Amino acid sequence: MADKRMTEDEAVATLSDGMTIGIGGWGSRRKPMSLVRALLRTDLKDLTIVSYGGPDVGLLCAAGKVKRLVYGFVSLDSIALEPHFRAARQNGTIPEVVEYDEGMLQWGLYAASLRLPFLPTRAGLGSDVVKNDPSLRSVKSPYADGEELLAVPALNLDAAFVHLNRADERGNAQFLGPDLYFDDLFLNAAAVGRRFMSVEKIVPTEDLLKNGTIHTMKINRSMVDGVIEAPNGAHFTNCQPDYERDEKFQKEYADAAKDPETWKAFVDTYLSGSEADYQKAVAAR
């Protein structure tokens, strides 16, 4: 039986420039932040990022790593607008922007996970989503209705990052919070070999059901290639029920992002060392 335990740095070492990376979670909720922070420590560039965006998108934009961004929204939830993402959009520093309806993003991931070229939907039709992405095509129903539908192309990922609550060392995992979001789709849409999952705690397989019912076990080991134990790894986003969002820190992040000087100080304090250094700096506040 494979022991898939690894570190964040080992996970990101498998990536190369120009890859498409899907990041699970939703807004500022249960984001695989320790993996994002590991990505920030690399020289990787020209990445395509696919996300229901939060600070993951903001940090990667601020670091200049994003060549193409595919999103349905970017928000910090309790702070509606993500400052780094806003700045990047307003300064035109993201070369390619693909803005989808939230449901279209799900459909693109689902199509990829089913190995289909596209899935049809009405969501997006008539809106400026289709104007702003001229590569989108429609498809005509082959049945009597003949309806014209939007064909959302598969969002095939080179790698996926997600953060769950518990897993065993083989990658069977569970979410204990209120919502899985679309983490299973991100994993299933990604290339085998680069499906990375951080978790709050690695436990023996036989202990998984002590934490929650069978319904929490939506991720099985065939969906995962690397398991990273990352306590507080979603910080400063939430990871219910293990912890809530660190609102104070999120505010510090958003305030710091307003000015290059204060942002540099934030990076020096929190993002210039290892994950252990980050956690130490957070705890020392």
Next chain:
Amino acid sequence: MSDATLGEICVVAVADTFRGDGEIFASGMGTIPMLGARLARATFEPDLLVSDGEAFFVANDLPVGGTDKQVEGWIPFRSVFDTLWGGRRHVVMGASQIDSYGNQNIANIGDWNKPKSQLLGVRGAPGNTINHTTSYFIGNQTNRVFVEKVDTVSGIGYDRAAELGEWVKAHHELRRVVTNLAVYDFNTPDHRMRVASLHPGVSIDDVTAACSFELVIPSDIPTTRLPTDEELRVLREVLDPKSFRDRELPAA
């Protein structure tokens, strides 16, 4: 003479948009829309399903910010999408811009390619508007919000829907727009926005001054109804004892 505040009048106007909806998901984005959904369910539309704003349907009259939930169902985002694509939902969203046919923008201000101000992105607005009934709440109606043409069409209006074939025409419905000044609907032959009622103390000149497109103005415009005593009691004592409604919409 009622002592209802502007916030309370708006909550009730939003609640009224859910009248007759029956057993569907009444979804409100923001404090006043959420209160409108909960008030409708607590009073005249008891079959509605309302959520805690996170992932649960709650059976009790949960106050804003309340945590004492009587859960009656699970509605994670995937189920929200399933529900809305299935049409069993009526959402009340905000709008940074809206035009006369009800095209709505929450994505950005200025050219989409390099926006003057990046906002949220289109979020679920395209899918919501094409799949089920949508209303809007706008707390600050100005002529920069009620615009001739929105910068990025997020939620689709009647002119866009009309170009999309029979199914969409049959299912697309923008029911009402509630603002701090008035209530609007699209009950006109070409589905252009019409003044449905003016809030107490608001004149037709006030609304046209806060609008950059030509509103349909009927000859006889009623005043927006005031909350009933029971609605005020439920709102003040049960659903919003800390008065978040008045913080979101202070009286002019």
